[in-house]
Amino acid sequence: MTKTVTVTGAAGAIGYAILFRIASGQLLGPDEKIKLKLLEIEPALKAAEGTAMELHDCAFPLLDSIDITADANEAFDGSNVAMLIGARPRQKGMERADLLEANGAIFGPQGQAINAGAADDVRVLVVGNPANTNALIAMNNAPDVPRERFTAMTRLDENRAVSMLAQKLGVGVEDIQDLVVWGNHSPSMFPDLFNAKVRGERAVNQVDMDWYENEYMPAVGKRGAAIIEARGASSAASAANAAIDHMRDWALGADGLRSMAVPSSGQYGVEEGLVSSFPVRTQGGSYEVVEGLEVGDFAQSKLDITVNELKEERDAVKGLGLLG
Ligand SMILES: NC(=O)C1=CN([C@@H]2O[C@H](COP(=O)(O)OP(=O)(O)OC[C@H]3O[C@@H](n4cnc5c(N)ncnc54)[C@H](O)[C@@H]3O)[C@@H](O)[C@H]2O)C=CC1
Ligand SMILES: O=C([O-])CC(=O)C(=O)O
Incomplete structure (x- = not known):
């Protein structure tokens, strides 16, 4: 079988880190041939061509073809998997509303374009920031595509949360299960140690609440900023890795709870339609939000903060007329 995978922002840093992994079979497994469609803005087309040359030079047996275009309709035509990575970064002096408008x-x-031409089974992952709200905008502009096909990435936050907890407790990352991050991909996100387990035991019982709230939560939430501070550029390889994790688990299934930002149908009191990160289970090419998990007073208060932020972003883009 052959699948069409569209990658936007293909000439960017995450694009460079993800394309080789997609073409080598790490996204959809060893049996799926890949047609790559790369979307870039005109000035970056030449750089995308350079990346395509290198992709050819890898002689990946699964890589069927590479198309490069600045036309969204062409890029999403027949797309089975759409990785929306390219976005407008915040520039100096840019107000939040300007950023939302530019991304709208x-x-x-x-x-x-996805609505017009993507394959019936298209699955969309938005990575470009503000990821949840960009996914909301794309979803609302694609009325014929089932809403649940639009998702945004909080898997990098989950992976960061797992790694930091493993280091704190001196255990392996494989000893940690079901560590879900809720809400917005922003410093307000809530990494949930109440439902997470370390070697089968409740994670929250193995840490100090003061460390959890005042060190761990801010460290997970502000990890993106810490990487920018250290590297002089935002996370790229780890973001690409998380995008592969997200899409592979969605397409091929995974064990345990995972974090995905998906349109709410009202679960856990999150207003319907908001694209919020939830605990999900993936199986057989689809995902479901897992209901009935413990959400106590502490968790609820944190969830309220991050979901309120999503509502504010939604109201701002609605006010700008960006929701179709
Ligand atoms: N959700 C998450 O966890 C994370 C999200 N990000 C976000 O991912 C995005 C991409 O990051 P990088 O690759 O490092 O940025 P980058 O600036 O290196 O690359 C972005 C690319 O997107 C392209 N682009 C801009 N507008 C486009 C459009 N309309 N269509 C197609 N391509 C377009 C640019 O030409 C550029 O090549 C940023 O918004 C960043 O904030 C980054 C890390 C983690
Ligand atoms: O802040 C950024 O631009 C990058 C980002 O989302 C992250 O690393 O989590």
Whole structure:
């Protein structure tokens, strides 16, 4: 079988880190041939061509073809997997509303192009920030695509949370299960140690609450900023890795609870339609939000903060007329 995988922002840092992994079979497994469609803005097309040359030079047996375009309709035509990575970064002096508007101008038309031409089984992952709200915009501009096909990435936050907890407790990352991050991909996100387990035991019982709230939560939430501070550029290889994890688990299934930002149908009191990170289980090419997990007063208060932020972002883009 052959699948069409569209990658936007293909000439960017995450694009460079993800394309080789996709073409080598790490996204959809060893039996799926890949047609790559790379979407870039005009000035970056040449750089995307350079990356395509290197992809050819790897002689990946699974790589069927590479198309490069600045036309969203062409890029999403027949797309089975759409990785929306390219976005407008915040620049100096840019207000939050300007950033939302600039990204609306990208994710609105991309949603329309997905609506017009993607394959019936298209699965969309938005990585470009603000990821949850960009996914909301794309979803609202694609009325014929089932809403649950639009997701945003909080897997990097989950992976960071797992790694930091493993280091704190001196255990392996494989000893930690079901560590889910809720809400927005922003410093307000909530890494949930109440439902997470370390070697089968409740994680929250193995840490100090003061460390959890005042060290761990901010460290997970602000890890992106810490990487920018250290590297002089935002996370790229780890973001690409998380995007592969997200999409592979969705397409091929995985054990345990995972974090995915998906449109709410009202679970856990999160307003319907908001794209919020939830605990999900993936199986057979689909995911479901796992209901009935413990959400005590502490967790609820943190969830309220991050979901309120999502509502504010939603109201802002709605006010700008970006929701179709
Ligand atoms: N959700 C998450 O956990 C994470 C999200 N990010 C976000 O991912 C995005 C990409 O990051 P990088 O690759 O490091 O940025 P980058 O600036 O290196 O690359 C972005 C690329 O997108 C392209 N682009 C801009 N507008 C486009 C459009 N309309 N269509 C197609 N391509 C377009 C640019 O030309 C550029 O090549 C950023 O918004 C970043 O904040 C980064 C890390 C983690
Ligand atoms: O802050 C950024 O631009 C990058 C990001 O989302 C992260 O590393 O979590």
